[in-house]
Amino acid sequence: PVLPDGWAGTNNFKASGTLSAPNQRNLEPVGPHFLAHARRKRHKRTFSEDDRI
Amino acid sequence: MSGEEEVPPRVAIGISFGNSNSSIAYTTGEGKAEVIANEEGDRQIPSILSYVEGEEFQGTQAKSQLVRNSANTVAYFRDFLGQDFKSIDPTPCHQSAHPKEHETTIAFSIRDSESETPSTVTVSEITTRHLRRLKTSASDFLGKPVTAAVITVPTNCTDAQKEALKIAAAAADLEVLQFINEPTAAVLAYDARPESELSDKITVVADLGGTRSDVAVIASRGGMYSILATAHDYNLGGSQLDQVLMDHFAKEFLKKNKSAGDPRENDRSLAKLKLESEAVKKALSLGASANFSVESLAGGIDYTATVNRSRYELLANKVFASFTRLITGVVEKAGLDVLDIDEIVCSGGTSHTPKIANNLRAAFPESITIYAPATNTSSLNPSELAARGAAIQASLIQEFEKEDVEQSTHPMVTVTPHLRNAIGVLLISGDESKGKFKTILEAETPVPVRRTVHVTTPREGGDVLVKLCEGLREIKVTKPEPKPKAEKADEDDEDDDDDDDEDEETREKVWKVSKPLAEAAVKGVKKGGKIEVQVNVSADLEVVVIAREVGGKNEGVRGVLSKPDVVENGKA
Numbered sequence A: 001p002v003l004p005d006g007w008a009g010t011n012n013f014k015a016s017g018t019l020s021a022p023n024q025r026n027l028e029p030v031g032p033h034f035l036a037h038a039r040r041k042r043h044k045r046t047f048s049e050d051d052r053i
Numbered sequence B: 001m002s003g004e005e006e007v008p009p010r011v012a013i014g015i016s017f018g019n020s021n022s023s024i025a026y027t028t029g030e031g032k033a034e035v036i037a038n039e040e041g042d043r044q045i046p047s048i049l050s051y052v053e054g055e056e057f058q059g060t061q062a063k064s065q066l067v068r069n070s071a072n073t074v075a076y077f078r079d080f081l082g083q084d085f086k087s088i089d090p091t092p093c094h095q096s097a098h099p100k101e102h103e104t105t106i107a108f109s110i111r112d113s114e115s116e117t118p119s120t121v122t123v124s125e126i127t128t129r130h131l132r133r134l135k136t137s138a139s140d141f142l143g144k145p146v147t148a149a150v151i152t153v154p155t156n157c158t159d160a161q162k163e164a165l166k167i168a169a170a171a172a173d174l175e176v177l178q179f180i181n182e183p184t185a186a187v188l189a190y191d192a193r194p195e196s197e198l199s200d201k202i203t204v205v206a207d208l209g210g211t212r213s214d215v216a217v218i219a220s221r222g223g224m225y226s227i228l229a230t231a232h233d234y235n236l237g238g239s240q241l242d243q244v245l246m247d248h249f250a251k252e253f254l255k256k257n258k259s260a261g262d263p264r265e266n267d268r269s270l271a272k273l274k275l276e277s278e279a280v281k282k283a284l285s286l287g288a289s290a291n292f293s294v295e296s297l298a299g300g301i302d303y304t305a306t307v308n309r310s311r312y313e314l315l316a317n318k319v320f321a322s323f324t325r326l327i328t329g330v331v332e333k334a335g336l337d338v339l340d341i342d343e344i345v346c347s348g349g350t351s352h353t354p355k356i357a358n359n360l361r362a363a364f365p366e367s368i369t370i371y372a373p374a375t376n377t378s379s380l381n382p383s384e385l386a387a388r389g390a391a392i393q394a395s396l397i398q399e400f401e402k403e404d405v406e407q408s409t410h411p412m413v414t415v416t417p418h419l420r421n422a423i424g425v426l427l428i429s430g431d432e433s434k435g436k437f438k439t440i441l442e443a444e445t446p447v448p449v450r451r452t453v454h455v456t457t458p459r460e461g462g463d464v465l466v467k468l469c470e471g472l473r474e475i476k477v478t479k480p481e482p483k484p485k486a487e488k489a490d491e492d493d494e495d496d497d498d499d500d501d502e503d504e505e506t507r508e509k510v511w512k513v514s515k516p517l518a519e520a521a522v523k524g525v526k527k528g529g530k531i532e533v534q535v536n537v538s539a540d541l542e543v544v545v546i547a548r549e550v551g552g553k554n555e556g557v558r559g560v561l562s563k564p565d566v567v568e569n570g571k572a
Helices: A032-043 A047-052 B059-068 B091-095 B123-142 B159-171 B182-191 B238-256 B267-286 B309-315 B317-333 B354-363 B382-397 B402-408
Strands: A013-015 A023-026 B012-017 B021-027 B033-036 B048-052 B055-058 B073-075 B099-102 B105-110 B119-122 B148-153 B175-181 B201-208 B213-221 B224-233 B289-298 B301-308 B343-347 B369-371 B415-418 B422-427 B436-441 B449-456 B462-478 B506-525 B530-537 B543-549 B557-561
Touching: A013 B557, A023 B224, A032 B224, A032 B382, A032 B402, B012 B123, B012 B182, B012 B382, B021 B123, B021 B382, B033 B123, B033 B382, B048 B059, B048 B123, B055 B059, B055 B123, B059 B073, B059 B267, B073 B105, B091 B267, B105 B123, B119 B123, B123 B159, B148 B159, B148 B182, B148 B382, B159 B175, B175 B182, B175 B382, B175 B402, B182 B201, B182 B213, B182 B224, B182 B343, B182 B382, B201 B317, B213 B317, B224 B317, B238 B267, B238 B289, B238 B301, B238 B309, B238 B317, B267 B289, B267 B309, B301 B309, B309 B317, B317 B354, B343 B354, B343 B382, B354 B369, B422 B449, B422 B506, B422 B530, B436 B449, B436 B462, B436 B506, B436 B530, B462 B530, B462 B543, B506 B543, B506 B557
Parallel strands: B012 B148, B148 B175, B201 B343, B343 B369
Antiparallel strands: A013 B506, A023 B415, B012 B021, B021 B033, B048 B055, B048 B073, B099 B105, B105 B119, B201 B213, B213 B224, B289 B301, B422 B436, B422 B462, B449 B530, B462 B506, B530 B543, B543 B557
8 A cells, every 4th residue: 555644654664453362272293393493492493593493 | 214224215105095995106206196007907906805715816806706706805895994993984894804892902713724614804905915925916016115105084083093093104115204084185186196286275075986075175375275174975986876776787787687686686696797797887877878787697698788877876866866965965065165276186987977177167267177077177086096196105104214203193293273364455545445456375374484476556656655455265156136046146246237247146256355454555566567565474473474576676664563362272
């Protein structure tokens, strides 16, 4: 959408809410993407840190 | 396990261990999963062991012993492993060695040696012998000794059952790298094909077996799978279809041979009837008609007959309808609508039946892909899916240390928050009631997650507002005139009736914005330019949004949404 006149926000950004509470579910520990997820979680890496390796 | 001693590299295969059949599969050097045929050329190896004069037979050879040597033949034992005698249903074993209580476990009394007195063999020992034979077949085929395996199990398999299976496998010198769920293995078998693309989708896996059927709804998000709901039916499977044919042929036989007696009342006749009925059923999945032929069926009379597929489908109509009910039921159980389903994967031997897939085609919307031989030519063999999935997983983790596998499958890793609602941006209008919602992250996506999408901007370019919000899926029902036979309308979402729509009631998926999250302004966008929006959700639900023009020089806008204050979900 077009930016309305008089819109204001710090650094062009305005937060207006937070995410709804999540559902706790069990991931299926299979497949290459899960293994990548498990590796990040165990080493407490973020996505960008993981990308660099 | 990271000891100093030199450990030879593991050779791992995938095993699908079923009550009726088992399969073994490996992954080729090019990463393609292949199912291994045993020495008899079978890829679906009957999970049956039989002993004749102390000699052991397995697979198809053992299966044919059900007629002459049923007391020394063990079949349908997988679900007995790790179980208490009181909790098992011995019905499938009526025509083979009967299970009996033995100390804390279950055993069979069979003559497995040359001696006349039968010995008591536990279900664990039977499983070990079966797995050892599977392992030998795989080792012979691969030309090197197999040492490890990933084994598929049903989703409701208890820890005690897994432990019992692990012990039985260890006794066969087989290291179980991991147990994976049968439906997930089936999805993995499809997703690992080179032509399949990674996408967010909801898959229903219908595993239709011989003595039981299991259905699972799986959300697949960025290649990660979460099971949303499951259903199990222990009285529905291929043996119900065999029974339909057995009854049919037995009645026909009696009509022609009034004096011979009912073949269902004599154990050996019944066993012959069952074997041949199963063969006829398999033939009817491929051809339009099949021959039934048994020598000396009952009273020394040979019997041959023909049945065509439409007759069979008529006879088995009720059973087919139960399959559809089981599958649509689990969709409801997951709190979903048939419109939310993207694909159905038919797995298990009974999925070869064309009518079951055709019934599903009718029960679900046109847009859904149904992977079954009858409805999709690119579908894989339903009998092979679980073994293939296991082989793929085996190839992924066979290099791992045992500890790594254990740590990775630990609940600390697998229990993960999943987004309750979808996150997306509003297009066209900033007004929440009119704007079009474009999904970036679907509901049930596990976090942390990072996703980038490109959104179109107003044609004239200029300053653009990116509006991020949560969206809810709703089913919109549009009905022209009240028609009694309309599909179930489960949402009382009465939208304005469209009068010029002459079709039947139409149901569609629409998005409703439930909660605005953030706004970001991207200034000076070129005419026809696109905006790249990256959403980064952390494990504690903090959201980082980055919006920038594609190919633009500007830095873009970066903003943070703080994590929710109260987490209502108990465990988190």
